[in-house]
Amino acid sequence: GAGVSQTPSNKVTEKGKYVELRCDPISGHTALYWYRQSLGQGPEFLIYFQGTGAADDSGLPNDRFFAVRPEGSVSTLKIQRTERGDSAVYLCASSKAGTATTDTQYFGPGTRLTVL
């Protein structure tokens, strides 16, 4: 079956602009996660959705970052007034339920964001 997909694969923007990154999870997965990976680092947690609601948004770095999942499937990560430090690969993952410790998270290929 289809895995997690993310669009666009690459996004180049200018400092101060607004960007939206999209994630299509695996069909039927109720849990969805966003992570950010900077160069030479491991993925860093941003936000976790259980269905339509954000169950844990404690990883969002500041109020310029916002994410939605209005119908419990596709999610959009929104970044306002982008800064050069936002440049990173943004990874999305989904899992069946999210509530079990053993629930495996499946990752998409990521969106590489470059802020000039």
Add this chain to the structure above:
Amino acid sequence: DQQVKQNSPSLSVQEGRISILNCDYTNSMFDYFLWYKKYPAEGPTFLISISSIKDKNEDGRFTVFLNKSAKHLSLHIVPSQPGDSAVYFCATRGTSGSRLTFGEGTQLTVNP
């Protein structure tokens, strides 16, 4: 503070030999541990996991060892194959949430 550390940024081994990747963690509340493999331009792929109630889990060529008293995790790959060349991340998860906490990754190169 880095709660999960992979102190070796890179490792090079000969095909057919054993690869040993190491990971240390600081938070004793972590109770589930995973290894992910990542190829360039792809997302991380789940490889193997272990619960804190075990000290070893084996899946084919891959074995994960957990030493809770030392807060240390290792991944053994034997025999190593050139296709195993990738970045390997260890990750942990606590009982209080679903988020994964990742190490910095180790680039494994298996030479033919």
